[in-house]
Amino acid sequence: NAGVTQTPKFRVLKTGQSMTLLCAQDMNHEYMYWYRQDPGMGLRLIHYSVGEGTTAKGEVPDGYNVSRLKKQNFLLGLESAAPSQTSVYFCASSYSIFGSPKRPEQYFGPGTRLTVT
Amino acid sequence: GENVEQHPSTLSVQEGDSAVIKCTYSDSASNYFPWYKQELGKGPQLIIDIRSNVGEKKDQRIAVTLNKTAKHFSLHITETQPEDSAVYFCAASSGAGSYQLTFGKGTKLSVIP
Numbered sequence: 001n002a003g004v005t006q007t008p009k010f011r012v013l014k015t016g017q018s019m020t021l022l023c024a025q026d027m028n029h030e031y032m033y034w035y036r037q038d039p040g041m042g043l044r045l046i047h048y049s050v051g052e053g054t055t056a057k058g059e060v061p062d063g064y065n066v067s068r069l070k071k072q073n074f075l076l077g078l079e080s081a082a083p084s085q086t087s088v089y090f091c092a093s094s095y096s097i098f099g100s101p102k103r104p105e106q107y108f109g110p111g112t113r114l115t116v117t
Numbered sequence: 118g119e120n121v122e123q124h125p126s127t128l129s130v131q132e133g134d135s136a137v138i139k140c141t142y143s144d145s146a147s148n149y150f151p152w153y154k155q156e157l158g159k160g161p162q163l164i165i166d167i168r169s170n171v172g173e174k175k176d177q178r179i180a181v182t183l184n185k186t187a188k189h190f191s192l193h194i195t196e197t198q199p200e201d202s203a204v205y206f207c208a209a210s211s212g213a214g215s216y217q218l219t220f221g222k223g224t225k226l227s228v229i230p
Binding site: 090 | 118121123126149151153158159160161162163166206210216217218219220221222223
């Protein structure tokens with residue numbers, strides 16, 4: 001049981017390049033999330049998904065797109081990278097949502113450190 | 118939307134002492150409050166959580182208290198050990214049926230041997 005895995009671990013992009021970050025979970029969780037973490041800013045939600053084939057915007061969605069074609073995978077895309085997108089990106093998944101009496105806790109992956117020059 | 122404030126931003130304690138981290142939130146509809154520990158180079162890991170219908174929860178050396186009236190919650194770590202050194206984040210859900218967590222900006226805890 002690997003939990004939440006992220007690929008790649010590190011990446012350097014030039015301004016204007018594109019890339020896709022892959023998140024995979026093997027816990028059969030319905031809900032998946034993408035966060036970015038910047039120094040002194042905590043974690044901020046980019047996009048999330050409430051099930052296969054669904055996506056929704058979070059707090060800071062501009063410049064990113066996501067897809068959830070399979071329940072276990074959640075992809076984050078940067079179409080035209082900008083230096084402001086230099087950050088550490090974390091994927092998370094959860095069994096249920098926060099109003100549910102069932103396990104709402106989010107499990108995080110190890111992160112992807114992205115630098116845009 | 119929800120706003121979560123976390124204090125202090127850094128905290129140094131002697132090994133064996135207690136550490137307390139405090140958070141306030143703005144949305145009275147928030148009903149779930151987790152605490153995460155993040156070690157260097159790793160993803161956040163849940164250490165304890167509390168729901169709005171509970172005032173206190175304890176798990177060995179870690180406890181969380183919640184004051185719904187004042188809209189603040191706190192993490193208490195007793196008998197601190199060097200391996201407790203990490204960044205701790207509080208978070209609050211954005212109300213009933215919400216899918217979103219709003220995080221505090223983190224507290225860097227250093228336990229001095």
